[in-house]
Amino acid sequence: MNTLKLLDQLLKSGSSQSTSGQPASSSGGSALSGLSQMLSGKGGAALGGGALGLLLGSKKGRKLGGKVLTYGGLAALGVVAYKAYGNWQKNQQGAAQHEPQTIDRLPPPQAEQHGRAILAAVIAAAKADGHIDDRERELIDQEVAKFTRDQAFIQWVDAQIKAPLDPAQIAALASSEELAAEMYLASVLVIDEESYMERSYLEELVRQLRLSPSLVDELKRQAREAEQLCQS
Template identity: 40%
Template sequence: MDVNKILESVLGSQLPGQTGGSGDGGQPGGRGGGLAGSLLGGAAAGGLMGMLTGSKKKGGLGGKVITYGGLAVVGGLAYKAYRDWQAKNAAAPAQAQAPAQIPASAPTPIAPAGFDVENDRDAAGDDFRLILVRAMIAAAQSDDHIYQDEHRRIREQVKEWDLGPTEKAALYDYFSDPADAATIARLARTDEQRAEIYLASALSIDPDTPQEQAYLQSLADRLGLPEGLRGYLDAEAEAARLGVD
């Protein structure tokens, strides 16, 4: 399976019939520097995630945060949340410290070993980026706003693209599967991956409906996130959304 083709299709890139996006292998450009520029590098292209989140009344701002090339940002932001959470625990029972805030214009944190999304493997030995894609799609569909018409348009778009049968079959499966937090959580191999899966899910939506909020709660429970870590991950997701508002 060509993982890069899957990422391009879901997150947006210059596939046939699309314009804009990143034409240099996913390196964002032309939208300014810092976190917002990195996250928005290929947003103009849309991708299948754009079709999902764009059908929401609110426009799915959260879905615009991650674009092709943005999965590495997930590792960096998850690492920052994990680091701040660890620092808070190390400081206890000393005076509690609020997590450090990074302005939207600040450079994206560089993820160390353990948060290297692009070179990691999941519990089944497969490319970890595919799990993040599945997690994003599941989160986007968790409020049941995706109707038959949206699924039909997605299938028609996939059919038109110059993809191999394996890639097309994978995309059909990803978008037809129900939002199942348990299935997604079982694919995590490490605590770092659990943090990344949760953060990618939270970034993919604006959790403004009871269904989305319940899904993120269920995902956090199924992942078994360490106590207190979810708050730091949610804070990073919210800061990233504000950075592209």
Template identity: 40%
Template sequence: MFDPKSLLDQFIGGLNQGNPNQQGTGQQSRGPFGQAGGGDLLQQAGSFLGGFGGGAMTGGIAGLLLGSKKGRKIAGSALTYGGMAVAGALAYRAYQNYQAGKQATPTVAAETPLLPPPSDTPFNPTQPADQQSLSRNLLRAMIAAAKADGHIDATEQTNIFTQMDRMALSAEDKAFVMDELRAPLNVDAVASAARTPEEAAEIYTVSLLAIDLDHPAERAYLAQLASKLRLENGLVAHLHATVEGATVPVNQPTA
């Protein structure tokens, strides 16, 4: 059975714990666009995640999707979180800082631990059905963002599908990723999935994690997404600052 929450953990939670020397695969756990900042969680799968031959964690799915894009990884306390919790924690902090009228300045994760959002809120739903629905929407947002620069063409899709066959994924997990990869890029569909302003912030957050902000097409995609999600300029700036503060380059040790 397809488990979106578990698959999201493999996209985000597993990214931070990949070990090149570890064998096997497993789970680990309203206005126009504002400012640019932040970065990717990943670098090329062959280095950050150890490559599939090295038995990387199943976070390698995202490594494949992002290919040779610049890489960043989660730092500090969020290292222990699963995918939905990471997205919720980042978006919740940005929301708090925005509502408090603070300046949108990156705060290093080691200096200010990233705390999980309150339970039973749109940032962190407790009902299983709500968790699965949110996780599915976040997965779709990440895959769409990974396609935003057009680098995942038919040849790259074939390579991704071949590599996924070597991973410990269910048939339903593979089918979901394949269907999303093959679907035309549709920013309206990604944005319309947000049921609340909080979910809109989380969708933007995970999209930001999968984007290379040096690429014009990806910056344009984020601008469209922020507008269609009806995110305030100030909140967008805080989302960028929060992601930037909570991530580090892949060649830098995490706190």
């Protein structure tokens, strides 16, 4: 369950403080700022030392659904994807209908595997600006080792960090459209909307995930609706 615990903390940690230690603004922190904060040990976070925050540099992150996803964590990510996918599916004329299998509705073994694909997407999105060198990788390895003693998991995270940035490889981890939708949502939270390199990465990821433009639009709509409910 290391993957799910780490993912949940990455998302939820954005709801308490900003990376500067100040309360999050009313627009809500992104998972990106939450990741940096969590890894610097603020807000009672599990990982200390700040090394994993090196993944993030000074990126600002997007705000799409940021508040509701950081408060709700991984479950909220699944709920938003579930509703968006379900609505989109109903509008596909002639398509077979099925209950969306998002991460909040899967049994633990399947959810863990599902979560790995999402975590891989988060790590890749965090690397999209090319920011991370060998020394930083070593520090990141050390911090992951503080989080868990599971050597297989530590090695897997290390491999994701060291792997060349390849949207096609990340997209290949999506075994279903629902998972692709969740990987997209998680990536959006980590991408800096002001960075051309990162926007380009996200656009290519969407293409490689083969997400329908109408599904992407529905995901954005559901994230914004959830955000509005959270703020009301």
